[in-house]
Amino acid sequence: MTALKVDRLGKAYRMYATPKARFLELITGNPRHTPYWALRDLSFELAPGETLGIVGRNGAGKSTLFSLITRLFIYATGAIDIYGYNLLTQSRRALAQLGVVFQQPTLDLDLTLRQNLRYHCALQGIDYSLHRAEIDDALQRIGLAEQMGDQVRQLSGGQRRRVELVRALLHKPRLLLADEATVGLDIHSRQAILDQVRDRCHNEGVGVLWATHLVDEVQPTDKLVVLHGGRVMAIGSAAQVMEDTGSETVHQAFSRLTRSVAR
Amino acid sequence: MNPRQYARCLGGIVAREGLRFLRQRERFFGALVRPLVWLFIFAAGFRSVLGVSIIPPYQTYILYEEYIVPGLAAMILLFSGMQSSLSMVYDREMGSMRMLMVSPFPRWYLLLCKLVAGALVSIAQVYLFLLIAWFWEVEPPWIGYLLAFPALLLSSLMLGALGLLLSSAIKQLENFAGVMNFVIFPMFFASSALYPLWRIRDSSVPLYEICRFNPFTHAVELIRFSLYGEVSWEALAVVLVALGLFLAGAIIGYDPARGLMARRRGV
Numbered sequence: 001m002t003a004l005k006v007d008r009l010g011k012a013y014r015m016y017a018t019p020k021a022r023f024l025e026l027i028t029g030n031p032r033h034t035p036y037w038a039l040r041d042l043s044f045e046l047a048p049g050e051t052l053g054i055v056g057r058n059g060a061g062k063s064t065l066f067s068l069i070t071r072l073f074i075y076a077t078g079a080i081d082i083y084g085y086n087l088l089t090q091s092r093r094a095l096a097q098l099g100v101v102f103q104q105p106t107l108d109l110d111l112t113l114r115q116n117l118r119y120h121c122a123l124q125g126i127d128y129s130l131h132r133a134e135i136d137d138a139l140q141r142i143g144l145a146e147q148m149g150d151q152v153r154q155l156s157g158g159q160r161r162r163v164e165l166v167r168a169l170l171h172k173p174r175l176l177l178a179d180e181a182t183v184g185l186d187i188h189s190r191q192a193i194l195d196q197v198r199d200r201c202h203n204e205g206v207g208v209l210w211a212t213h214l215v216d217e218v219q220p221t222d223k224l225v226v227l228h229g230g231r232v233m234a235i236g237s238a239a240q241v242m243e244d245t246g247s248e249t250v251h252q253a254f255s256r257l258t259r260s261v262a263r
Numbered sequence: 264m265n266p267r268q269y270a271r272c273l274g275g276i277v278a279r280e281g282l283r284f285l286r287q288r289e290r291f292f293g294a295l296v297r298p299l300v301w302l303f304i305f306a307a308g309f310r311s312v313l314g315v316s317i318i319p320p321y322q323t324y325i326l327y328e329e330y331i332v333p334g335l336a337a338m339i340l341l342f343s344g345m346q347s348s349l350s351m352v353y354d355r356e357m358g359s360m361r362m363l364m365v366s367p368f369p370r371w372y373l374l375l376c377k378l379v380a381g382a383l384v385s386i387a388q389v390y391l392f393l394l395i396a397w398f399w400e401v402e403p404p405w406i407g408y409l410l411a412f413p414a415l416l417l418s419s420l421m422l423g424a425l426g427l428l429l430s431s432a433i434k435q436l437e438n439f440a441g442v443m444n445f446v447i448f449p450m451f452f453a454s455s456a457l458y459p460l461w462r463i464r465d466s467s468v469p470l471y472e473i474c475r476f477n478p479f480t481h482a483v484e485l486i487r488f489s490l491y492g493e494v495s496w497e498a499l500a501v502v503l504v505a506l507g508l509f510l511a512g513a514i515i516g517y518d519p520a521r522g523l524m525a526r527r528r529g530v
Contacts, residue, residue, distance in 0.1 A: 070364070092367045093367070098365060108279070110282075110283050115279070119276075122274060125367070127271065
């Protein structure tokens with residue numbers, strides 16, 4: 001069974017030439033917009049325990065893809081299946097498989113670290129007290145066990161990101177989505193997060209969808225999708241993409257694929 | 264998901280809302296100061312100007328302070344309900360709303376939990392206000408405090424659902440203030456919170472009809488009657504119908520497939 005199957009996915013936004021056009025469409029009901037395809041004909045599969053890097057520049061469609069997989073928006077065309085559950089028709093079962101780290105920080109700054117994790121447990125329907133030892137252990141590993149009672153706003157950006165990752169894996173999801181999870185972090189914090197993800201996911205067979213514009217985060221053994229202007233420029237193992245483009249690094253392959261292509 | 268998990272989800276959302284409220288002390292004091300200023304200053308100043316005749320549920324002449332206490336209690340619910348919606352817009356902008364929306368519980372249930380959490384926080388403020396008002400010699404019968412709870416809960420849910428509906432239509436936090444000016448103040452002033460409706464009818468019949476159409480008027484009357492151990496069936500019916508409509512609108516508004524969020528964001 002695939003952890004994630006994305007089939008001919010498409011998402012378009014309405015673009016209006018002028019505010020008047022939007023108003024006229026609203027009043028008359030006649031379409032006056034042109035569709036802007038943020039994603040078009042995107043297809044890929046991800047197996048359990050596999051890491052798939054989605055790389056693309058800003059605006060390539062990575063965050064749109066995440067919003068579609070997490071059902072924040074609805075896609076215009078295609079289908080998404082998570083462990084065999086269709087996201088539209090079996091959304092609750094599909095969402096129950098997910099752990100998510102969004103690009104925007106989502107911890108509540110006014111609450112303590114413990115209260116944030118407790119809240120997350122409640123949203124997943126799990127008993128915090130039963131997972132307490134596990135949480136303590138996870139926080140111990142990232143060096144934040146002492147800060148359990150601190151307000152989140154007292155933590156550094158890197159610490160918050162690592163907490164978000166612990167939180168995303170707390171309810172034992174079978175698929176982890178991480179959207180630009182290392183943006184704005186120093187190199188040590190980045191590496192710590194990458195190691196944390198690879199360790200957990202490799203050991204527990206969790207599929208990982210890792211979206212980033214920092215292409216050095218993708219390893220040659222990972223699967224790779226290069227997005228540009230909402231379209232797929234390359235797909236396959238990172239090593240295969242490098243070979244196909246005659247590149248020595250993922251970074252070089254990415255540059256070659258996206259440099260001269262207009263949207 | 265079993266019933267225990269549903270209860271856990273509700274408990275978590277209520278706890279978070281309560282903790283956020285307690286942590287934001289200025290919000291706590293702000294919520295109390297507003298009605299107290301009206302009670303201590305406005306009511307004292309207008310006591311002699313705005314006489315109130317004997318109208319149900321009152322059995323005798325009452326001081327103006329006593330008349331406006333139910334209206335001020337409803338005012339707390341109104342502002343708090345809107346504040347709760349404001350936090351939805353804020354949460355959406357800041358990203359924490361996403362955590363709620365990717366939960367495997369049905370979205371309508373999550374919104375309902377959010378609504379109940381906001382209502383309970385609001386009701387706690389109302390009871391604190393009623394306690395202070397009691398020292399100010401506004402003393403409804405003891406049973407009234409008990410009977411007021413379901414009235415406060417229904418009214419708070421109705422106003423919170425209206426807030427949710429509005430928040431689903433608001434794109435950015437900046438737009439919220441404008442919408443609030445068009446909702447909170449007209450709702451509050453075009454109601455029986457500060458003056459009995461017969462006084463408005465004496466001044467303007469169309470305005471009187473607007474006030475009667477205003478669901479906030481009925482929330483005020485529901486609370487007023489319940490505080491004195493009675494039920495206003497008309498107010499109860501209007502509040503229930505308004506709650507149903509606003510809640511349905513909010514659930515549709517937050518549905519990614521059908522709602523306002525969907526229409527804003529996609530083709």
